[in-house]
Amino acid sequence: MHRSAYDHTLFYRHSNHGSILLFVNVDDIVIRGDDVRGVDALKSFLKVKFHTKDLGVLKYFLGIEVVHSKRGIFLSQRKYVLDLLEDSRLLGSKPYETPMDQSVKLVTSEWELLEDLERYRRLVGKLNYLTITRLDIAFPVSVVSQFMASPTKLHWEAAIRIVKHLKGAPGKGILYASHGHVSVEAFSVVDWVGSPSDKRSIIGYCVFFGGNLVSCKSWK
Incomplete structure (x- = not known):
């Protein structure tokens, strides 16, 4: 597994069989990927090395509830x-x-x-x-x-x-769902001198991938 240069809690592996993503927070781990055999091998390795427990399909993680349906992931x-x-x-x-x-x-x-x-x-x-x-x-x-x-x-x-x-x-x-495309869209806004307390401007942006929000931020 390789550590992401953008998020040090995210690890990944790409091969001819597909991709695997592993996100870790203290002692909680989420594994996702289309390399089915690779995912099974990774879980077996972690179970032997760290005595982990497989909780099955992701339903609850760090206070976030995850619901899978035909529409997508909510x-x-x-x-x-x-x-x-x-x-x-x-x-x-x-x-x-x-x-x-x-x-x-x-x-x-x-x-x-x-x-x-x-x-x-x-x-x-x-x-x-x-x-x-x-x-x-x-x-x-x-x-x-x-x-x-x-x-x-x-x-x-x-x-x-x-x-x-x-x-x-x-x-x-x-809701994260398939919208039939994988285009990237970004929007930004600036509220000129919008802060009444210190007269500073407020800037914000959001980025969508395939119609789903993947990043957003605002700051003075």
């Missing part, structure tokens, strides 16, 4: 969302249709800081992990993440609104 974090709602004591709350109030401009404030700063930071950290499959909250989460050092009540209410929005559709996620 990724979601439904259980993660429900656990977050329970931990935040918001299971009985009324969901918001949108994750962010457009009329509220979040900036660094001189208001009194929250008493429990770590509670805010833990909540925002959990929301950040949800953006893997919930791209609809990516922007509001990036906004509340900018106030980790000195959050106020207004920032806390904005973070809670995102959680309440998740309740409306906890099982929403990303």
Whole structure:
């Protein structure tokens, strides 16, 4: 196996029989490939060397639920969302249709800081992990993440609104399906001086391969 130059947790092998991909995170491993014999040989090798256990077809990995169907592969974090709602004591709350109030401009404030700063930071950290499959909250989460050092009540209410929005559709996620082509498409956007707190511009891009999102990022 060869280590990827772009992701040090990803290993690969190409041969005349096909390709094999191996992704490792601490003691969790995902193997994918069209070289069936090669995959079986790799699993046997790992079982002997590291006493691994084969859990079969991928269904759950690092909080991400994987569902295989005729349409394709669907990724979601439904259980993660429900656990977050329970931990935040918001299971009985009324969901918001949108994750962010457009009329509220979040900036660094001189208001009194929250008493429990770590509670805010833990909540925002959990929301950040949800953006893997919930791209609809990516922007509001990036906004509340900018106030980790000195959050106020207004920032806390904005973070809670995102959680309440998740309740409306906890099982929403990303579908990876065959669209009949393997073309690459990329889109970018620039919000000129879009940050109200420091007047910096916000840049973003997303890349699709075969009609499926494979990469996205935004930054100031």
